[in-house]
Amino acid sequence: MSRETETRACPALLIGAAASGQGKTTVTAALARAARRGGRRVAVFKAGPDYLDPQILAAAAGSAVEPLDLWMAGADYCGQRLFEAAGAADLILVEGTMGLHDGQPSSADFAAEFGLPVALVLDCRGMAQTAAAVAAGLQHAREELAVAGLVANGVGSARHADLIAEALPADLPLLACLARDEAVALPHRHLGLVQAQEQGASLEAALDAAAERIERTSLPDAPLPVAFTRKPAAVPGPWLAGHRIGVARDAAFSFAYAANERLLESMGAELRYFSPLDDTALPDVDALWLPGGYPELHAADLAANTAMHAALQAFHRSGRPMLAECGGMLYLQDSLTELDGPTHRMVGLIPGAGRMRAKGGCQGMQTAPLPEGEIRGHAHHRSATDDGAVPIAHGRRPRHPAPGEAIVRDRGLTATYLHLFFASNPAATAALVGGAARSSTAGAQTATTAVS
Structure with a gap:
């Protein structure tokens, strides 16, 4: 097989949501920390430009995290970075940006471009059966997307979880129910999350607590193998040698x-x-x-x-x-x-x-x-x-x-x-x-x- 057509397979998952503020970063970080606690090598990316979420995700994964954006960087660049990650990691996680279908290109565009299955995160405070309807709508807005299931965030009780699960269509499993819990909440300020280095030990405690909750669900089993293809890029010249x-x-x-x-x-x-x-x-x-x-x-x-x-x-x-x-x-x-x-x-x-x-x-x-x-x-x-x-x-x-x-x-x-x-x-x-x-x-x- 030539280098131009070389492919690598690695379990991968894009974590998307109905909107910003639904808990994508917390869920992605919890998955990354759970994988790391289990001895797996995890590569994490952020779809779209961002400086703050990657700091939290890097603390969870124990490795650098960078944004990948189809417009800013291009599909070939993003594809090559995913290909490289597939050769070094046991799991690839991509946190989406805003709502799943927001923006041009959107997180849905990113998932479709690289064949990534999507886990939908939805803050279910104040709704039950409606959460299932929203999730089903997101699932079928683009038929080429492979939606792995729903992560119900902010669930208030076992009965609340049952109402959501009973209303979901058969092809949309409930991957996780996460209770309302300040112990795993990430602090915010203007522009987004508080920087990881400012949170210190409190961030580590929150990440471990979130990972423990995720480990008790079926979400860690949701990532399926995805084939990533090498995308050779032009090598820049030594234009800054000695600079x-x-x-x-x-x-x-x-x-x-x-x-x-x-x-x-x-x-x-x-x-x-x-x-x-x-x-x-x-x-x-x-x-x-x-x-x-x-x-x-x-x-x-x-x-x-x-x-x-x-x-x-x-x-x-x-x-x-x-x-x-x-x-x-x-x-x-x-x-x-x-x-x-x-x-x-x-x-x-x-x-x-x-x-x-x-x-x-x-x-x-x-x-x-x-x-x-x-x-x-x-x-x-x-x-x-x-x-x-x-x-x-x-x-x-x-x-x-x-x-x-x-x-x-x-x-x-x-x-x-x-x-x-x-x-x-x-x-x-x-x-x-x-x-x-x-x-x-x-x-x-x-x-x-x-x-x-």
């Missing part, structure tokens, strides 16, 4: 795809990490990448570290490449105002007064039309910028004509709310952080409209 890239990483800046880091290293780059919270100097590097995160939760400490401000200002004056995404961009602007709180002075490399807001923000897929080439990515934030710099371009939405996120450039700095997925265009990424084929402006101007 040193400083990457901000600490409690304030943690939204960086592992896939992005792997790609930079595969192109020859050496990654050197630094903390804008704790370090007073930058590493000796040729470029900087400040990813997103939660600078608003650490704004006072970021403001107090003026030595790092000075180091970043000097680096910017040198004209070397800098990429700042979302939280990284907020940090490099003039100021950041907490929600109903004080305003803190930030680094001041580009104009802009960032402010947190209780509602609103932006999320969704967009293409960044950079001078180096188009790179796909997504936005997800609960903040706005007033009096921001005049953009060189705006993100392009796949199915909506309205301009997307502003993209600002000043000397070597490129700043935007967008989180870029580097593998969507490796050559453009290499040019962006490598300094080749750069198109820079003489300086950022102040705009009167908001960048949001």
Whole structure:
């Protein structure tokens, strides 16, 4: 059999739901932890762009978890990652995004593309027979989907479970009934789940408790063998050989795809990490990448570290490449105002007064039309910028004509709310952080409209 047609089989399951907030992450994490407790090697992925759920899933599985998105990464990329996982794991789990059929592409599209059976998670609080009707509707909305069964979450009693089971059609088994239990609940804040490193021992206890409950159900038997086919991809050139890239990483800046880091290293780059919270100097590097995160939760400490401000200002004056995404961009602007709180002075490399807001923000897929080439990515934030710099371009939405996120450039700095997925265009990424084929402006101007 040739490498081009090589296939590997591995038990796999996509965990989908009727909507967000139904318990997909808890169920996926519980399955992963149960498999790990049983001595199985488990590979976990998240369908769609996400930084927070993968942290929880990685803690459960004991291995790195990355998002796979059909639009942002492409079917060949996703298929190759699944193929590789099938050769290293005894079980593959994919957590869906939003509701099963929400978005274009949706979790259902992902399951259909790779032949993954689907376990439906439904929060059954306040309904019984209706839960069975909703599950049956999800099952038959696309006949090519293989639905393994229903996971009834938030069940209040044995009688509640019986009512759901009795109403289910014969071809839709009840895989698990999970009682309402705060011991397995995962804490939330704006943007999603609280980061895994912030939860510590409480997260481990919750994961073990959830795994024990899952182990008493038939859900661990639901994953069936799926054949995954090798999808050879073009190998990027050594465009960043010898290039040193400083990457901000600490409690304030943690939204960086592992896939992005792997790609930079595969192109020859050496990654050197630094903390804008704790370090007073930058590493000796040729470029900087400040990813997103939660600078608003650490704004006072970021403001107090003026030595790092000075180091970043000097680096910017040198004209070397800098990429700042979302939280990284907020940090490099003039100021950041907490929600109903004080305003803190930030680094001041580009104009802009960032402010947190209780509602609103932006999320969704967009293409960044950079001078180096188009790179796909997504936005997800609960903040706005007033009096921001005049953009060189705006993100392009796949199915909506309205301009997307502003993209600002000043000397070597490129700043935007967008989180870029580097593998969507490796050559453009290499040019962006490598300094080749750069198109820079003489300086950022102040705009009167908001960048949001």
